[in-house]
Amino acid sequence: MSMAPVPRSSKRQLGLDVLFHALFWASALLVLLILGGLIVLMATGGWKALTTFGLSFFDQSAWNPVKDRYGALAPLLGTVLSTVIALLLAIPLAFGTAFWLTNIASSRLAAIIGTAVQLLAAVPSIIFGMWGFFTIVPLVARYVQPFVNHHFRHVFILGPLLKGPPIGTGVMTSGIVLAVMIAPFITAVMCDVFGAVPPMLRESAYGLGATRWEVMWKIIAPWSRNGMIGAIVLGMGRALGETMAVTFVIGNVTSVGWSLFAPRSTVASLIALQFPESPAGSLRLSSLMALGFTLMLLSCASLVVARCLRGGRQ
Amino acid sequence: MSETAQQMARATKQRWHQGGRARRRQVLDRIATGTSIAAGVFLVLVLLSILWTLLSRGLAGISWATVTHSMGPPGSGGGLGNAILGSIIQTGLALAMAAPLGLFCGIYLSEYGGKHNHFASVVRFVSDVLMSAPSILIGLFIYQLVVVPWGHFSGFAGAVALAVLAVPVIVRTTEDMLRLVPTSMREAGAALGAPRWRVILSLCLRSARQGVLTGILLAVARMGGETAPLLFTSLGNQTWSLRLDKPMASLPVAIYQYAGASYDDWVQLAWAGALLITCGVLMINIIVRLSARR
Known part of the structure; x- marks a missing residue:
């Protein structure tokens, strides 16, 4: 940079500068390599299953270790169904909470409730699993299932959707537990997004005599639509890959069907449960890896969608 | 104030206070506000329920x-x-x-x-x-x-x-x-x-x-x-x-x-x-x- 001859000490400094730059760069590269390794090792691990079964891996419902035949349909359906239920329940919860925190509550109250919601987000997932198993499962078995079985048995589409033995575990229960797990995450992002709406817009609407709900629904919500969808997709990503909480409450049966109250399994819970019984190098382990690879792709895709909608990081 | 103006004012007041759009807007606002407070309270209750479950079942085992x-x-x-x-x-x-x-x-x-x-x-x-x-x-x-x-x-x-x-x-x-x-x-x-x-x-x-x-x-x-x-x-x-x-x-x-x-x-x-x-x-x-x- 300078025109004067560089003294020795600053030459050493320059060398250190290059050295540190290289160190920082190498760390960044290592992070890149971790993800690369993750994807490559998943793909190679699942290669045996994918070549043995081909594309029929994804539409076979059988998961039969005795006959050594594996299909991904049952766990994939379980994952998708429980995630959909979780989102349907979590979106109104998160939207309502974020509305309350940003527009209604006094700043003192909002700080307290906000902290509580953040703490809920920090509770380890295995705790959610145990809590779900000992609190939600009996609730569903004792009250919800007898009720829906009694009242909706003969209703056109609802009947087959809601029937099932009243044992409490199943897709619906895991959807409920996942919903309270991901709702705090979605709430936090939604609060940020709502906070980014220019105060001018909000205040003009109030000035024109709009009610709080009208300001929310007609001004803030349209303004932050993309951000909200991004938040929801982020929550979806978490629900897709959640393992411990789901393993406790879903019942862990690999079967395909439309009943929401029947025990099922998800990709993540199946991996967690079947892994200890799958010897290294077996077709079973390879099938689990292929499932894991599929889950990774789903998770990546949901993140890409969330980022595109949120327009990069905030 | 003229008679008609008074009538108009009364009419406006009535429209604002009883029935009609304003009432509906107000009710809708109340319902939405109430529901969202309920959602927030529900999340807090979930946290309390988790803590209560842990304390009531776990405290006895800590020694x-x-x-x-x-x-x-x-x-x-x-x-x-x-x-x-x-x-x-x-x-x-x-x-x-x-x-x-x-x-x-x-x-x-x-x-x-x-x-x-x-x-x-x-x-x-x-x-x-x-x-x-x-x-x-x-x-x-x-x-x-x-x-x-x-x-x-x-x-x-x-x-x-x-x-x-x-x-x-x-x-x-x-x-x-x-x-x-x-x-x-x-x-x-x-x-x-x-x-x-x-x-x-x-x-x-x-x-x-x-x-x-x-x-x-x-x-x-x-x-x-x-x-x-x-x-x-x-x-x-x-x-x-x-x-x-x-x-x-x-x-x-x-x-x-x-x-x-x-x-x-x-x-x-x-x-x-x-x-x-x-x-x-x-x-x-x-x-x-x-x-x-x-």
């Missing part, structure tokens, strides 16, 4: 023996001491690996990764992908990477898996915190003749110290409660073991093993462990929030 005795067969008066120690060792080792890596990567992204640095934007994206990657897949990855070549499960593999979970959290917070350091501070350092590494380490990192520490604490909280990745890497162990090349116990895995057991004292221990772990994790989060407010 001196719980933290000092090692796990043992049912009915033998075992504790969770070795699992707690294993958790601390693995988390500590993971932190020793993840903190420098995350810190350096965060520094690179913030100090060298401008808008036109495509490598940096790729790394930023990859770090986000890692942050939202299902933790069980991280476990499978480390199983393939460390456990399979070594031929056996090990505490070290567990630590590596936890480190992979922690790195993206540290990267994200380090970058965000360094970005808050004003450019003028960097310029002042450079003007005094400090080389770039000196500016970064002694000025930027130092003034962002608090935020960076927060990120590391949050990463510890995240690692402490993770179960899924440890199932395939450190496996769990019933006895005291300090060897990193052997399977090592950890608190979340012990809880997972004991919670589904049919022995009452094991289930009791599982709840005690769950209470301990939740208290630890929530405590870290509360400390972080309190120090952030100051």
Whole structure:
């Protein structure tokens, strides 16, 4: 940079500068390599299953270790169904909470409730699993299932959707537990997004005599639509890959069907449960890896969608 | 005021106060407000319910023996001491690996990764992908990477898996915190003749110290409660073991093993462990929030 001859000490400094730059760069590269390794090792691990079964891996419902035949349909359906239920329940919860925190509550109250919601987000997932198993499962078995079985048995589409033995575990229960797990995450992002709406817009609407709900629904919500969808997709990503909480409450049966109250399994819970019984190098382990690879792709895709909608990081 | 004007005023007043659109708008507002308060209260109740469940079931199992005795067969008066120690060792080792890596990567992204640095934007994206990657897949990855070549499960593999979970959290917070350091501070350092590494380490990192520490604490909280990745890497162990090349116990895995057991004292221990772990994790989060407010 300078025109004067560089003294020795600053030459050493320059060398250190290059050295540190290289160190920082190498760390960044290592992070890149971790993800690369993750994807490559998943793909190679699942290669045996994918070549043995081909594309029929994804539409076979059988998961039969005795006959050594594996299909991904049952766990994939379980994952998708429980995630959909979780989102349907979590979106109104998160939207309502974020509305309350940003527009209604006094700043003192909002700080307290906000902290509580953040703490809920920090509770380890295995705790959610145990809590779900000992609190939600009996609730569903004792009250919800007898009720829906009694009242909706003969209703056109609802009947087959809601029937099932009243044992409490199943897709619906895991959807409920996942919903309270991901709702705090979605709430936090939604609060940020709502906070980014220019105060001018909000205040003009109030000035024109709009009610709080009208300001929310007609001004803030349209303004932050993309951000909200991004938040929801982020929550979806978490629900897709959640393992411990789901393993406790879903019942862990690999079967395909439309009943929401029947025990099922998800990709993540199946991996967690079947892994200890799958010897290294077996077709079973390879099938689990292929499932894991599929889950990774789903998770990546949901993140890409969330980022595109949120327009990069905030 | 003329007669007609009075009539009009009365009419407007009536329209505003009774029935009609205004009433509907008001009712709708009440309903929406009430529903959203109910949603928020529900989430808070869930937190309270979880805490209540943990306290009512776990408190009875917490004693001196719980933290000092090692796990043992049912009915033998075992504790969770070795699992707690294993958790601390693995988390500590993971932190020793993840903190420098995350810190350096965060520094690179913030100090060298401008808008036109495509490598940096790729790394930023990859770090986000890692942050939202299902933790069980991280476990499978480390199983393939460390456990399979070594031929056996090990505490070290567990630590590596936890480190992979922690790195993206540290990267994200380090970058965000360094970005808050004003450019003028960097310029002042450079003007005094400090080389770039000196500016970064002694000025930027130092003034962002608090935020960076927060990120590391949050990463510890995240690692402490993770179960899924440890199932395939450190496996769990019933006895005291300090060897990193052997399977090592950890608190979340012990809880997972004991919670589904049919022995009452094991289930009791599982709840005690769950209470301990939740208290630890929530405590870290509360400390972080309190120090952030100051």
